Amino acid sequence: MYQPLHCIALRTIKYNDKHSILSVYSLELGRLAFLVPAGNGREANRRRALLMPLSIFECVANIKPNTELHTMRDVKVTMPLHGIHAHPLKGAVALFIADLLNSVLRESQRDDATFAFLNDAILRFDALSEGIANFHLCFLYRLGRFIGIEPDVSTYREGCVFDMQDGCFRTTPPLHKKFLNTDDAKVVALLSRITFENMRFYKFNRNQRNDLLDKILEYYTIHYSSLSQLQSLDVLRCLFV
Numbered sequence: 298m299y300q301p302l303h304c305i306a307l308r309t310i311k312y313n314d315k316h317s318i319l320s321v322y323s324l325e326l327g328r329l330a331f332l333v334p335a336g337n338g339r340e341a342n343r344r345r346a347l348l349m350p351l352s353i354f355e356c357v358a359n360i361k362p363n364t365e366l367h368t369m370r371d372v373k374v375t376m377p378l379h380g381i382h383a384h385p386l387k388g389a390v391a392l393f394i395a396d397l398l399n400s401v402l403r404e405s406q407r408d409d410a411t412f413a414f415l416n417d418a419i420l421r422f423d424a425l426s427e428g429i430a431n432f433h434l435c436f437l438y439r440l441g442r443f444i445g446i447e448p449d450v451s452t453y454r455e456g457c458v459f460d461m462q463d464g465c466f467r468t469t470p471p472l473h474k475k476f477l478n479t480d481d482a483k484v485v486a487l488l489s490r491i492t493f494e495n496m497r498f499y500k501f502n503r504n505q506r507n508d509l510l511d512k513i514l515e516y517y518t519i520h521y522s523s524l525s526q527l528q529s530l531d532v533l534r535c536l537f538v
Contacts, residue, residue, distance in 0.1 A: 298359070298360055298361075299357050299358065299359055299360075300325065300326075300357070300358055300360050301325075301355065301356075301357055301358075302323045302324070302325050302326065302329075302355065302356055302357075302358045302369075303323060303324040303325065303353075303354075303355055303375065303412070304321040304322065304323045304324075304329075304353070304354055304355070304356060305321060305322045305323075305351060305352070305353055305398075305412070305415055305416070305419070306319060306320075306321055306348045306349065306350060306351060306352040306353075306354065306395070307319075307320040307321055307322060307350065307351075307395050307398050307399040307402070308320045308350070308395060308396065308399040309333070309345075309348065311335065312332065312335070313335075314335065314336070315334070315335055315336060316332045316333065316334060316335050317332075317333050317334075317335045318330055318331070318332060318333075318366065319331045319332075319333045319348055320399055322398065322402050322411075322412065322415065323412075324407070324409065324412040325407055326360070326405060326406070326407065327402070327404045327405045327406045327407060327408060328402055328403055328404060328405050329358070329360075329367060329405070330365060330366055330367065331358070331366065331367050331368060331369050332366050332367070332368055333345075333348065333369075344372060347372055347374050348372070349378075349382055350391050350392050350394075350395035350396075351378065351381065351391045351394065351395050351419050352374060352378060353374070353375045353376050353378070353416060353419060353420075354372055354373060354374045354375055355371075355372070355373050355375055356369040356370065356371060356372045356373070357369060357370050357371045376420060376423075378419070378423045379423070380422075380423040380424055380425070381419075381422060381423045386429060386536055387422065387423075387425075387429060389529070389532050389533060389536055390422070390429070390432060390433050390533065390536070391422070392529045392532070393433060393527065393529040393530065393532070393533045394433060394436060396527050396528060396529045396530075397437070397517075397524065397527060398415070400521060400523040400524050400527070401440075401444055401517070401521050401523075401524070402444075408443075410443060411443040411444075414439070414440070414443055418436055418439070418493070421493050422436075427497040428496040428497030428498075428499075430501070430506065430536070431491070431496040431497070431499050431501065431506070432493075432496065433510070433533065434488070434491065434496070434499075434506065434509055434510065434513065435491045435492065435493055435496045437510075437513050437514075437517070438488055438489065438491060438513065439492075439493075444521075445520075446464055446516070446517070446520045447464070448464050448465070448466075448485055448489065448516075449464055449465040449466070450466075450485075450486055450489040452465045452466040452467075453466045453482070453485075453486045454466065454468065455483075456468070456479050457479065457482050458470050458471075458476045458477060458478060458479055458482050459476060459477040459481065459482035459485050460475070460476050461475045461476055461477065461515065461516045461519050462475045462476075462519060464516075466482060466485075466486075475519055477512065481512060484509065484512075485512075488509070503534075507534050510533070510534070514527075514530075
C-alpha cells in the first residue's frame with residue numbers, strides 16, 4: 298500500500314552492490330527501513346545527498362505488511378539543512394545525534410510529540426549560530442522526556458545522590474552501584490534547566506563537556522544497552538575546546 302510519509306533520516310548502511318538500507322523515523326509510522334539505490338548513478342547520488350543524517354523529507358512509501366524493508370518514491374526535502382550540512386562541526390554533531398537516535402528510536406508506531414520535538418530541534422540546530430558546542434548535551438537531556446527516561450528532578454534535595462537505574466534522587470545511596478555522587482547529582486539538577494534558548498550561556502570547557510556527555514550516555518546505556526558502541530562518539534569528543 299502506498300502512503301505519504303514525513304521522515305527524518307537516521308542512518309544508511311550498505312545492503313548489496315545495488316542498494317543500501319536507510320533507517321528513518323517517520324511521523325506516521327515511527328521507525329522504518331527502506332531499500333534505496335546505491336552505486337554512482339545520477340539518481341542514486343541525488344537521493345543520497347537528500348538523505349544525509351537528520352535530513353527532513355517527504356516521500357511516498359510502499360508499505361507491505363510483515364515486511365521489514367520497504368521502498369519509496371517521490372522523495373522531496375521538506376526543509377534544506379544548509380546550516381548543518383555545510384558546517385563541519387554541525388555535521389559531526391548531526392552524525393552523532395542520528396547515530397544515537399538510530400539506537401533509541403525503535404517503536405514502529407505513530408508518536409506525534411516525539412516527531413515534533415525532533416523536527417523542531419533539527420531546525421533550531423540548522424539555524425544556530427551560538428551555543429553549538431552545547432547543543433548535543435541539551436538535546437540528549439530534553440530527548441529523555443520523549444523516550445521515557447527523563448530524570449525526576451522534583452526529588453532533588455541538596456546533598457542527594459542520583460539513582461541512574463530509577464532516574465530519581467535519593468538521600469542515601471541505593472544498594473546497586475548505578476548512581477552519581479552528590480556533586481555529580483547536583484550537575485544533573487543544574488542540567489535540567491538547560492534549554493535550546495539558554496544553552497549558549499552554559500560555559501563548559503572540553504573536559505567538562507566530555508565528562509557531562511559520558512555521564513549522560515552512561516545513564517542512557519542503562520536503559521538502552523544498544524548505545525554501548527556509538528561509532529561517532531570519538532569524533533564528537535574532539536570537536537570543541
